Amino acid sequence: MAKKELSVSAIKNGTVIDHIPATHLFKVISILGLDKSENQITFGTNLKSQLQGRKAIIKVAKKYFADDEINKISLVAPHAKLNIIKDYNVVEKKSVEVPENLVGIAKCFNPKCITNNEEMTTRFALVEREPLALKCQYCEKITDEKHLEII
Amino acid sequence: MKNKSLVSITDFSKEEILRIVELASEFEANPNQKLLDGKVVSSLFFEPSTRTRLSFETAINRLGGGIIGFTDSSSSSTTKGESLKDTIKMVSNYSDLIVMRHPLEGSARYASEQSDVPVINAGDGANQHPTQTLLDLYSIYKTQGTLDNLNIFLVGDLKYGRTVHSLLMAMSMFNPTFNFISPDSLKMPDEYKLFLDSKGIKYYEHLEFTDIIEAADVLYMTRVQKERFSDHIEYEKVKNVYVLRNAMLDNTKENLRILHPLPRVNEIHTDVDENPKAYYFQQAENGVYARMAIMASILGLK
Numbered sequence A: 001m002a003k004k005e006l007s008v009s010a011i012k013n014g015t016v017i018d019h020i021p022a023t024h025l026f027k028v029i030s031i032l033g034l035d036k037s038e039n040q041i042t043f044g045t046n047l048k049s050q051l052q053g054r055k056a057i058i059k060v061a062k063k064y065f066a067d068d069e070i071n072k073i074s075l076v077a078p079h080a081k082l083n084i085i086k087d088y089n090v091v092e093k094k095s096v097e098v099p100e101n102l103v104g105i106a107k108c109f110n111p112k113c114i115t116n117n118e119e120m121t122t123r124f125a126l127v128e129r130e131p132l133a134l135k136c137q138y139c140e141k142i143t144d145e146k147h148l149e150i151i
Numbered sequence B: 001m002k003n004k005s006l007v008s009i010t011d012f013s014k015e016e017i018l019r020i021v022e023l024a025s026e027f028e029a030n031p032n033q034k035l036l037d038g039k040v041v042s043s044l045f046f047e048p049s050t051r052t053r054l055s056f057e058t059a060i061n062r063l064g065g066g067i068i069g070f071t072d073s074s075s076s077s078t079t080k081g082e083s084l085k086d087t088i089k090m091v092s093n094y095s096d097l098i099v100m101r102h103p104l105e106g107s108a109r110y111a112s113e114q115s116d117v118p119v120i121n122a123g124d125g126a127n128q129h130p131t132q133t134l135l136d137l138y139s140i141y142k143t144q145g146t147l148d149n150l151n152i153f154l155v156g157d158l159k160y161g162r163t164v165h166s167l168l169m170a171m172s173m174f175n176p177t178f179n180f181i182s183p184d185s186l187k188m189p190d191e192y193k194l195f196l197d198s199k200g201i202k203y204y205e206h207l208e209f210t211d212i213i214e215a216a217d218v219l220y221m222t223r224v225q226k227e228r229f230s231d232h233i234e235y236e237k238v239k240n241v242y243v244l245r246n247a248m249l250d251n252t253k254e255n256l257r258i259l260h261p262l263p264r265v266n267e268i269h270t271d272v273d274e275n276p277k278a279y280y281f282q283q284a285e286n287g288v289y290a291r292m293a294i295m296a297s298i299l300g301l302k
């Protein structure tokens, strides 16, 4: 029985994104544009995790992500782990890291910043990974982890 | 630097800064050069700043250019809810260059991305005001004969003053020594001190405004603004401590010049005005030549 359950959700070729915080599952889906994808996608949420409270998992068939594509989720799912599946086997495991440039993901903490007053895309450059510091490319102010908001 | 916008002083290299400074002195020697003949410059002041606007408009007129624009946003379509993007798209069709002052931080960078013509930032909120920095650099160059190896004293509000931050960044290319004089609550932020550390530039911090200024080549004064203090008593305490008086200049260096971005409140006593070391009024005039140099070089006319 257990074996059958596994085979239903297993994918032949594609990517499994594991260790997504359950609260951010839909953010991850939206950042990766999976809501508009034609690929077969299965996801589970509120699964028990030893690393975090409740996790979510996404399996995308026939899809391999480029590093700068997948790294976009690092702000909402910093501990996400990727399993690259080929012919039912995990051929590679990857972690995500905050990219050097973030476009349209984070919100600038500065209320006087143009990005908070005009309909436009935000742009940040990474200053520091740990602790996180992002420099707004417009107002040039630093947004830190404490003030970080995802759009 | 042809067709390059000027949003932040760090957009210009050391060579480009020196080029502007040299051009400014050419324009000062020969101010009526109709290089902008047949060109239209948009002067977009989304918030009023008479001083900066008049300086730019004088520079444009001396270069023989035409001006379109507005002097505050109440007379522009912004009050009808037009986005900055739409205003810039429209105006960049009409003109060869945009000069923009805007209360929001980052607005100039965004405008430069949306515009087909170069944008000169004439102040974006508390963020950047690079033409002020270039006129400061020209003033220093003109009075000291060089930008290299100078001892620069910055006095007053070093925490919020964007002019001192930009000046610090720009002067850092010229091996200076800095002395910072400010109340504890308005000290130079750590990010700038870390920047100086990383470049191996010496700086000293002082709480008291005393005879240490005898070592100065440049004394750059700023306003201590009341609204920066949450504590009214604290403001009353510091506002009269950082006041420059003529008697304090007795033993200062011959080449010392006193700069101030203006307008001043009480931080430079009027008894300093007649001292030949007072330079803040000429400094303002230098703004016209610096802005002529900036516009001419951005349009590739010099």
Ligand SMILES: [Zn+2]
Pocket (backbone or CB within 6 Å): A108, A109, A110, A113, A114, A115, A136, A137, A138, A139, A140, A141, B106
């Ligand atoms: Zn910003």
